[in-house]
Amino acid sequence: MDLLYKILIDPFVQMGAAPDLLVQTLWEGLVSGVLYSLIALGFVLIFKASGVFNFAQGIMVVFAALTLVGLHEIGVPAFIALGLTIVVMFGLAYLVERLMLRPLVNQPDIILFMATFGLTYFLIGFGELVFGGNPKKMITSQLYLPSGAYDIKMFGGFVSLQKIDIAAAVIVSLMVISLALFFQKTRIGRALRAVADSHKAALSVGISLEQIWVVVWFAAGIVALVTGIMWGARSEVSFSLQIIALKALPVLILGGFTSIPGAIIGGLIIGIGEKIGEFYWGPLLGSGIESWLAYVIALIFLLFRPQGLFGEKIIERI
Amino acid sequence: MFYREAGQFKTTYQADQAVFPILQDRIGLAIILVSAFVLIPLAATDFFLTVIMIPFLILALASMGLNILTGYTGLLSLGTGGFMGVGAFACYKLTTIYPGVNIVIWILVSGFFSTALGILFGLPSLRIKGFYLTVATLASQFFLDWSFIRVQWLTNYNTSGAIEVPTRTLFSMPVTGPNATPQFRYLVILSIVTLLTWFASNLVHGRIGRMWMAVRDMDLAAELIGIPLYRTKLLAFAISSYYCGVAGALMVFFWYGSAEPGVFNIDQSFTILFMVIIGGLGSLTGSFFGAALIYGLPIVLKNVLHGVGINIVPATVEHITFMSVGALIVLVLIIEPLGLARLWQITKQKLRVWPFPY
Amino acid sequence: MKAPGGPEVAAGDVLLSVEDVSLAFGGVKAVNDVSFDIRKGEIRAIIGPNGAGKTSMLNIINGFYHPQQGRITFKGETRAKMRPHDAAAGGIARTFQNVALFRGMTSLDNIMAGRTLRMNKNLFWQLLRFGPAMKEEVEHRARVEEIIDFLKIQEIRRTPVGRLPYGLQKRVELGRALAMEPELLLLDEPMAGMNLEEKEDMSRFILDVNDHFGTTVALIEHDMGVVMDLSDRVVVLDHGVKIADGTPDQVKSNQAVIDAYLGVAH
Numbered sequence: 046m047d048l049l050y051k052i053l054i055d056p057f058v059q060m061g062a063a064p065d066l067l068v069q070t071l072w073e074g075l076v077s078g079v080l081y082s083l084i085a086l087g088f089v090l091i092f093k094a095s096g097v098f099n100f101a102q103g104i105m106v107v108f109a110a111l112t113l114v115g116l117h118e119i120g121v122p123a124f125i126a127l128g129l130t131i132v133v134m135f136g137l138a139y140l141v142e143r144l145m146l147r148p149l150v151n152q153p154d155i156i157l158f159m160a161t162f163g164l165t166y167f168l169i170g171f172g173e174l175v176f177g178g179n180p181k182k183m184i185t186s187q188l189y190l191p192s193g194a195y196d197i198k199m200f201g202g203f204v205s206l207q208k209i210d211i212a213a214a215v216i217v218s219l220m221v222i223s224l225a226l227f228f229q230k231t232r233i234g235r236a237l238r239a240v241a242d243s244h245k246a247a248l249s250v251g252i253s254l255e256q257i258w259v260v261v262w263f264a265a266g267i268v269a270l271v272t273g274i275m276w277g278a279r280s281e282v283s284f285s286l287q288i289i290a291l292k293a294l295p296v297l298i299l300g301g302f303t304s305i306p307g308a309i310i311g312g313l314i315i316g317i318g319e320k321i322g323e324f325y326w327g328p329l330l331g332s333g334i335e336s337w338l339a340y341v342i343a344l345i346f347l348l349f350r351p352q353g354l355f356g357e358k359i360i361e362r363i
Numbered sequence: 364m365f366y367r368e369a370g371q372f373k374t375t376y377q378a379d380q381a382v383f384p385i386l387q388d389r390i391g392l393a394i395i396l397v398s399a400f401v402l403i404p405l406a407a408t409d410f411f412l413t414v415i416m417i418p419f420l421i422l423a424l425a426s427m428g429l430n431i432l433t434g435y436t437g438l439l440s441l442g443t444g445g446f447m448g449v450g451a452f453a454c455y456k457l458t459t460i461y462p463g464v465n466i467v468i469w470i471l472v473s474g475f476f477s478t479a480l481g482i483l484f485g486l487p488s489l490r491i492k493g494f495y496l497t498v499a500t501l502a503s504q505f506f507l508d509w510s511f512i513r514v515q516w517l518t519n520y521n522t523s524g525a526i527e528v529p530t531r532t533l534f535s536m537p538v539t540g541p542n543a544t545p546q547f548r549y550l551v552i553l554s555i556v557t558l559l560t561w562f563a564s565n566l567v568h569g570r571i572g573r574m575w576m577a578v579r580d581m582d583l584a585a586e587l588i589g590i591p592l593y594r595t596k597l598l599a600f601a602i603s604s605y606y607c608g609v610a611g612a613l614m615v616f617f618w619y620g621s622a623e624p625g626v627f628n629i630d631q632s633f634t635i636l637f638m639v640i641i642g643g644l645g646s647l648t649g650s651f652f653g654a655a656l657i658y659g660l661p662i663v664l665k666n667v668l669h670g671v672g673i674n675i676v677p678a679t680v681e682h683i684t685f686m687s688v689g690a691l692i693v694l695v696l697i698i699e700p701l702g703l704a705r706l707w708q709i710t711k712q713k714l715r716v717w718p719f720p721y
Numbered sequence: 722m723k724a725p726g727g728p729e730v731a732a733g734d735v736l737l738s739v740e741d742v743s744l745a746f747g748g749v750k751a752v753n754d755v756s757f758d759i760r761k762g763e764i765r766a767i768i769g770p771n772g773a774g775k776t777s778m779l780n781i782i783n784g785f786y787h788p789q790q791g792r793i794t795f796k797g798e799t800r801a802k803m804r805p806h807d808a809a810a811g812g813i814a815r816t817f818q819n820v821a822l823f824r825g826m827t828s829l830d831n832i833m834a835g836r837t838l839r840m841n842k843n844l845f846w847q848l849l850r851f852g853p854a855m856k857e858e859v860e861h862r863a864r865v866e867e868i869i870d871f872l873k874i875q876e877i878r879r880t881p882v883g884r885l886p887y888g889l890q891k892r893v894e895l896g897r898a899l900a901m902e903p904e905l906l907l908l909d910e911p912m913a914g915m916n917l918e919e920k921e922d923m924s925r926f927i928l929d930v931n932d933h934f935g936t937t938v939a940l941i942e943h944d945m946g947v948v949m950d951l952s953d954r955v956v957v958l959d960h961g962v963k964i965a966d967g968t969p970d971q972v973k974s975n976q977a978v979i980d981a982y983l984g985v986a987h
Binding site for chain 2: 808824837850854863
């Protein structure tokens with residue numbers, strides 16, 4: 046009885062007793078949700094355009110952020126470093142297409158998926174070799190990103206909103222809108238959607254797979270860079286980010302692998318669910334449940350709706 | 364020239380359904396077994412046994428487990444580390460609660476705890492497939508990893524959060540703990556691995572193996588010829604986890620000697636998966652190849668670099684290893700998606716008809 | 722060997738009947754209020770233009786799709802819903818329009834897999850592959866060899882089916898279905914994409930299966946010559962609706978059928 050009370054009632058009593066804490070927790074969840082959405086967005090971009098489930102998106106985030114910081118460390122001015130990093134991400138996209146995707150065309154999805162594990166490990170080794178394994182500080186102020194916080198009085202307490210978080214939310218919204226426009230309105234966007242449906246059919250109407258893949262991997266690289274900057278600004282740039290990036294997987298399950306709005310909403314649900322769960326129910330289990338709660342939420346969700354929130358119902362044919 | 368099957372006529376279906384229908388293969392297997400059981404323990408140094416052979420066998424066992432799930436049944440799992448951990452912690456609890464029972468029995472029993480959890484986390488496979496299922500296995504990985512750290516009962520409330528392997532005996536000789544000789548440990552592991560490999564080989568060559576592969580290759584068609592999908596998948600989860608669990612228990616008790624909870628994290632899952640991919644999806648022999656290559660690579664790398672006089676820090680070796688493993692995975696998938704085992708098969712095929720190409 | 726479940730049906734009696742079956746995907750009606758029956762021992766053809774709902778009909782019969790309306794009676798048992806696994810256990814086997822073999826397995830293993838339902842030695846014996854398990858394996862191998870001989874595919878026994886040409890794949894797939902020793906064999910375009918010679922072979926196999934084993938066959942085929950020669954009775958579907966049913970000659974002269982195939986001015 047006591048346990049039931051602790052699970053079912055006590056957390057809500059706590060929420061009611063200190064609404065400012067609840068708002069703060071919700072905000073924290075929202076912000077990490079935005080970042081999950083960003084990583085998920087990178088996954089979705091590549092999945093939509095090539096059917097490749099790119100496991101390396103997480104390490105691409107780290108790699109982009111490290112390149113930026115690393116270049117700045119050796120004396121390159123911040124904005125030139127940013128430009129160079131974009132060039133590096135383009136080079137990466139080009140090489141991935143050339144050396145990995147092109148020879149694997151028409152292989153089953155699962156083979157491509159496993160190839161991205163290989164890419165992940167390669168980038169981890171390469172990144173550590175070049176930049177060293179120590180965490181680095183993101184060059185927030187040099188990029189004119191705001192720091193500090195607004196403290197807002199609310200419900201007899203304070204809710205503290207980090208300016209960088211607000212900036213992140215704004216930037217993410219802008220990016221999502223422009224990506225959506227890109228997909229819906231441009232010629233390349235249309236080609237991307239065609240490739241996603243069928244490689245062979247797209248080839249037969251004269252769409253160049255090579256070009257499309259470079260474009261999407263580059264786009265995913267840019268998304269990775271933005272994610273890296275935002276996440277790096279909140280904590281620091283280190284390889285442990287790569288594990289956090291696995292959190293994008295449950296986000297994708299919620300949102301469906303091909304839906305951009307799904308990635309955003311899934312990200313927010315996971316972010317908020319995780320923080321609320323950790324804060325109010327975590328102590329019951331000895332805390333740290335953040336590490337798996339997202340997956341379990343996604344799993345339970347999957348059992349009821351296997352195709353995700355926005356995925357289409359799958360009709361199996363034979 | 365020596366690898367010919369000419370003149371070996373099979374007169375019964377029994378002979379033709381054998382796992383190794385070709386005589387030379389059976390001789391080869393016998394030679395491998397004799398050298399593994401007799402020559403290596405007699406000739407090898409302690410270093411070779413503890414640093415190379417023992418880890419190799421244990422990792423091969425885990426790869427075999429994952430191969431049953433991923434290679435034979437086509438269910439990509441990232442939860443191997445977690446299932447190995449369940450075996451290790453189950454064995455630790457069992458042997459500390461009932462120290463009187465022989466440790467080898469507990470090792471074999473601890474696999475059943477992994478089986479139970481494997482079935483539990485395999486339950487979603489009823490409704491979900493592909494990447495989605497992979498994410499479900501990630502859920503098990505992170506949840507189990509978290510439990511090993513948080514549930515202090517598992518470590519008998521050891522303040523460091525690690526487990527220390529107690530000394531246990533077999534035939535009144537110490538087989539675990541600091542006093543066990545490498546030779547004895549090696550032989551015990553070798554026996555267990557040989558037995559389990561034999562079982563696995565029997566399974567995959569028979570009805571159950573065909574059911575697994577049918578589900579992997581085309582699940583809908585499998586269902587339409589009367590293979591119960593769900594039970595077949597759950598059986599794969601169960602048996603695969605058993606192998607992983609035993610491998611995990613062996614790893615802690617016979618190799619590491621102690622274990623921080625962190626050893627069964629997601630990196631462990633990846634290492635085993637890479638062994639399976641490189642060795643060959645859907646091949647038991649491949650699991651041994653893969654384990655040898657992935658485990659051996661850093662050791663060889665370090666020694667070669669030392670040998671040519673380049674003295675580099677261990678961290679750099681590790682980075683280069685990561686890069687090479689990553690590149691190797693992509694390379695193997697490009698050249699031969701079925702890995703080293705397939706290359707080995709092709710070589711054998713070539714040998715059979717040598718010197719002619721067909 | 723008697724198939725599990727259900728009573729025996731005498732030759733000429735109705736083996737399977739489909740009554741008022743409808744199936745829709747969203748707004749699309751794939752099958753609309755269709756009724757027909759299949760008699761024991763006959764070769765029954767289902768024909769119709771593309772998109773007529775033929776494959777959906779087969780999918781309904783072996784439980785892969787569940788119709789929203791209607792009843793299906795197989796061997797006297799009426800049911801609204803059935804899992805594919807139950808259909809297989811009841812004695813319904815099939816082949817597919819696009820070959821659905823297990824690509825990574827050899828021809829032999831594919832056909833052996835067709836015998837899964839008839840093998841029952843448990844995990845313990847399977848682990849040992851010894852005694853009863855080996856005996857069972859050998860018994861079934863002997864049965865499978867008969868099928869291999871029958872289909873004349875001895876030399877591709879050990880070849881992974883992914884590497885076989887299309888015509889042979891179709892043959893192995895038929896072998897897998899035959900290995901189930903079905904009472905009702907559903908063939909979805911068994912001759913699609915074949916040359917004349919291969920078609921002749923396949924026709925021979927179908928007639929032989931029907932003759933020797935008394936297996937009831939329901940087949941979908943586009944080659945009218947083949948359909949008219951092979952089948953005892955033909956049912957014609959168009960846009961999910963049954964437009965004709967009868968002997969090949971009756972169907973051939975039916976005005977609705979001619980209109981459906983040649984098109985008609987509306």
